[in-house]
Amino acid sequence: MIKKIAILFVLFLLFSCSSTKKPIISEPMYDVLFGNEYGGASFQFYEIISTEDEFNILLTDEMIQPYVKKADIETCNFILVNMGEKPSGGYTIEVKKVEELSDKIIVTIKEVAPTGMATMAMTKPCYVIKIKSKKPIEIK
Numbered sequence: 001m002i003k004k005i006a007i008l009f010v011l012f013l014l015f016s017c018s019s020t021k022k023p024i025i026s027e028p029m030y031d032v033l034f035g036n037e038y039g040g041a042s043f044q045f046y047e048i049i050s051t052e053d054e055f056n057i058l059l060t061d062e063m064i065q066p067y068v069k070k071a072d073i074e075t076c077n078f079i080l081v082n083m084g085e086k087p088s089g090g091y092t093i094e095v096k097k098v099e100e101l102s103d104k105i106i107v108t109i110k111e112v113a114p115t116g117m118a119t120m121a122m123t124k125p126c127y128v129i130k131i132k133s134k135k136p137i138e139i140k
Contacts, residue, residue, distance in 0.1 A: 029098040029105070031130045033067040033078075037089050037119075040126030044084035046109075048137050050077045064128055076130050077137055083111060083125040090114025091125050098131065105133050108140045 049058055055073040058064055058080070068078075081093055096108040107129070131137060 027132070029100060029132050030095055030107070031132075032093075032095065032127060033130050034064050034128040035092065035125065036063060036127075037091075037123040037125050039063060040082040040084070040124035042085045042124060043082070045082050046139050047080040047082075048077060048139070049080060050134070050137075058128070067128070068130070072130070075134065076132050077105075077134060079107065079109075079129040079131065079137065079139065081109060081127040081129065083127075086123045086125060088114060089119030089121060089123050091123065093125075093127050095129065100133065100135070104136045104138055105131055106138045106140060107131065 047054075049055055052073050055068075055078070058078060059068065059070070072078075083091055083093065091114060092112045094110045094112050096110050097106075098108075099106040109129075
């Protein structure tokens with residue numbers, strides 16, 4: 001009987017103490033909400049959307065509406081990325097890094113050209129990125 005109690009105690013002790021800690025998983029500072037090969041402008045530019053008036057214009061776009069809520073403007077900023085006219089399909093963007101400093105957010109974006117076969121038609125890719133902060137944004 002004492003052996004059973006001792007064994008149960010040792011098993012309880014082994015299973016109740018864990019030497020590993022669960023990793024802290026932080027939520028990314030951004031989401032790429034939307035991308036379209038044909039919805040952009042003919043020239044390349046970035047626009048930071050941070051005011052309610054600018055945001056309301058964004059909300060009028062039927063393709064973007066499903067991805068944003070009216071309350072998002074209180075906690076987030078948005079970046080509209082127009083890649084300009086491209087000779088084929090398959091062009092995308094990659095958010096390389098989003099770095100939060102004490103006074104601003106630095107967003108590094110890279111244009112990615114298609115590899116392999118792509119649509120042989122002129123495209124005007126555009127993307128909307130949601131930055132989960134109201135700090136000023138600097139784009140690299």
